[in-house]
Each structure stands twice: as C-alpha cells, then as structure tokens.
Amino acid sequence: MQFFIDNFDILRDAFLQTLLLTVLSGVLALVLGVVLATMRVSPIPPLRGLATFYVETFRNTPLTVVFFFVIFGLPQIDTVVSFFTGAVIAVGMYTAAFVAEAVRSGINSVSPGQAEAARALGLGFGQSLREVVLPQAFRTVVPPLGSVFIAMAKNTSIAAGFSVSELSSTLPRLVNANAGDLLVVLLAVVIGYMIITVPMAYAVNRLERRVAILR
C-alpha cells in the first residue's frame, strides 16, 4: 500500500499518457481508416490503388518498424516531431490500415440491393455511401472495429520503447527502485490497462446490442 502512495504520481501520469495516446491515435485511426475504406471502393483507380497499397504495407509491417520510420525517418524529410506526437502518428497510421479493412468488410456485407436501390433513387456515389451504405456498414462493423481499438489500446505500450512515459515504461523504471514490491508494480500496470480495455469491451458489447439489425 505504501508503494501506491509513494508512486501514485508516476503511475497516474503514466496512465493518463496511455489514455491520451489511446484517444488521440484512435481518432486519427478512425478518420484515416474511413477515408481509406472509401478510397478502396471509389470509382477512381489511382485512389483505389493508393489505399490498397497503404493497407497492405501497414498491415504487414511491425508497429515497431512504423515507430522507427516516424521517429527516425521523418527528420530525413525535415519534419521533426516530439516522441509523443510521433507515437500518436505511428499508432494512428498503423491502426488506420486495420480500421480500413474492417470498414471495407462492413461495406461489403451490406446487401447489394441497398446500394442498387440508392442508385435507382438517383443518389450519387458519395450520397449512397454516406446516406445508405456506411450507416449500415458501421452497425455490422462494431464488433471487429471494437477489437481493433482494444488491440490498439494495448499496442500503445510499444511507445515505451521510444521515450514516451506511458504505462508500460513505468515497469522497468519502478522495478529497479522497488525491488520488494515487484508484483505490486506489475499488478498496478496490468490494472491500468484493464481500466482502459475492460470498459471498452463492455461498451462495444452494449453498442453492438443497441445498433444490431436483424437480417
């Protein structure tokens, strides 16, 4: 217990860093992912190609390598970012590829009749996607998208390797100073992640039941 009182500041700050990292990269991933998914079903070939290339590249690259390119690569094109911003960009861009795949599979799961009806009513590509297909796609996509974001929350831990003082990074730091309380340190970190992931999983479940459509 004494350990918690002594290190409450470190743990709280680290937890808030992880939370902030999760929220910011989540927003980036969602926006970029939806744009990429839209590009992949668009009538313009170069956009389709670009989105496919993006998704295939990022899905097959380790997140650690993405971090490398953001932290050490961006300075080579004269763009220097802080470690935290770099972490948001890396996690966000990496997760966007998975979001795009999930949303695309959702778009594919909407029955063709819906899109055909939208077309028959005279809606354009943008309109039929925005008004008819995407709202339905998002419903089927809630569970896979949920697991993408939960995995992303856990993936933010990799930022520990790149000088971001988030939750995992407290582990090696506190272990040296608190040899007697090792399991407590570990427990504190694990609980920190659970505070983020368990409510997320619960929210996804609730949301899934609320928006579910019977087919």
Added chain:
Amino acid sequence: MSAPVLFDLPGPKARARIRIGTAVGVLLVLALVAFVLVRLNGNGQLDPARWAILFDPNSGVPQALGEALVRTLQVAAVAMVAATVLGVLLAVGRLSDHRWVRIPVTTVIEFFRAIPLLVVIFALYFVLPAFGPDLSAFAALGLGLTLYNMAVLAEIFRAGILSVDKGQREAAFALGMRKSQVMTLVLLPQATRRMLPVLIAQIVVLLKDTSLGFIIGYFELLRQARSLVEFLNFNFGNIYTLQIYVGAGLVYILINVLISQVAKLVEKRTRSSAKAAGATAPALPTAPINTGNNSGL
C-alpha cells in the same frame, strides 16, 4: 458487394469526370511522392552510394541483417510451435465438461488476451529474475510470444471446434467413441482444417511481434538494424540511417506479404473444397467478451 454496385456503368459525362478524378488523383500521389523525394534528395538520401551499403558484402551489413533475420525467424518458429500446441490444449480445456478445468483455463486465456504483450515480456524479463529464474532476452521474448499467442490461438481453435457441425459430434458418440476420441479424431482435424487460413495469418502477427525484442535488447532484425546504424553513425556520421531501416522494414514486409498470400491461397482452396463437398461453413460464433486481438493487429 463489389465496387461497381456503388456507381452505374459510367456514361460519357461520368467517364470524363472519372478521367478528371484519375488525373487529379495521379497528380496528388505524384506530388506527394515528389515532395518526399525532393526532401530526401535535398538531404542527400538518394545517393546510390548510400544505398549500395545494403548489398555490399564488404561492409558486413548484408551478413549482419541476414544473421539477425535468422534470429528473428528462430524465436518466431519456437514461439509459433509452442503456442500452437498449448493453444490446442487450452482450447480443449476451455470446452471441457469439468468446471475445475474450464474455469482456470478460461481465466488464463482471458488474462493473457487482456494485457499488452510488451507487459508480459517486461514481466518475464524484469520482474521474474527477482523470484529466481534469470531469463535471457531470447527466452523472455520467446516465452512472452508463446504465452500471448497461445491465448489467441486457443480462441481460434475453440471457434473452429464450435463451428464443426453438431451432427459430426453426435455421430461420433453414436459410434461409441470416447470424449477424447471424439475430440482428437473427429472435431480437432476438421477444426484445424477450417481454421488453417487464420492460423497462417497469426504467423504474420507473431512475426511482427518479434520486433518487440528490440525493446528488451534481443538482437533480432530491428535491434540489429539499430545497432548497425549506431555503429555506422559513429564511424561515418549520420548518413546510412534511413537506408538500413528501409532495408530492415522491406525484409519484414516481403516475408509477411508472402505469408499473407499463402493464407489467402489456403483460404481459397479450403473454401472451394468445402463447396465441392456440398457443405457450407456456418458462421463462426463470436467470443462472449472481446478483450483480445482477433484482427491481426
């Protein structure tokens, strides 16, 4: 639904619009590429001499990256085999009729699915030595990957076993098979076959996760790349950084794209052979609470 449903077959006007869109799209992509290339060139990064180091045996770079790749594949192979074996056992355990087996197994699976892999590895590498066993970086990374992936694979196998038609199980029991025989002779072989594409896709995830060895100092591909860069920077100044990282990154992408393609191929084959047998695969049941990583992330 494929793309063409979202837009009509283009008429002359639409074709013109698409042509304009294509031109603008191409221009945008080219502008982005040009911007990056100009910046890189401004920093002298496109100098062929700088890239030659990746292929020049005299520099020792290709050998070092090759050896590191072998170490990456070693730890991935050990972890994949161990995780598959343990994953099958856990999946069977979670489906057990006995509560005293089912509950602890479920707890283990959900625990390792819920916490980040890096925390598992940190725990093995930094915390465990205080209680006795001093793990090498290889052992900590391998064991961490095994523990995490066995939980993920257990869920994959469980979904596979549950997706086998109920009649198979009933028929096996009707033939007088024991529970263990039903599982090993009837359910598991069909489940494995059905889940093979997902299993292969999981290799990609595992291979990507070996790069976490970088953080605890296991000399896999990425760590080797980093130390090569540090060594070269020390001797020649900061001129080979980007080249080495791009080289290492491309190796990952090449191998993973290859494995992903194999997974797609296997999926296509299993699907067509299932069709040939006149069977339709039922939808896989989803896990009750999803704190895990089922998306290859």
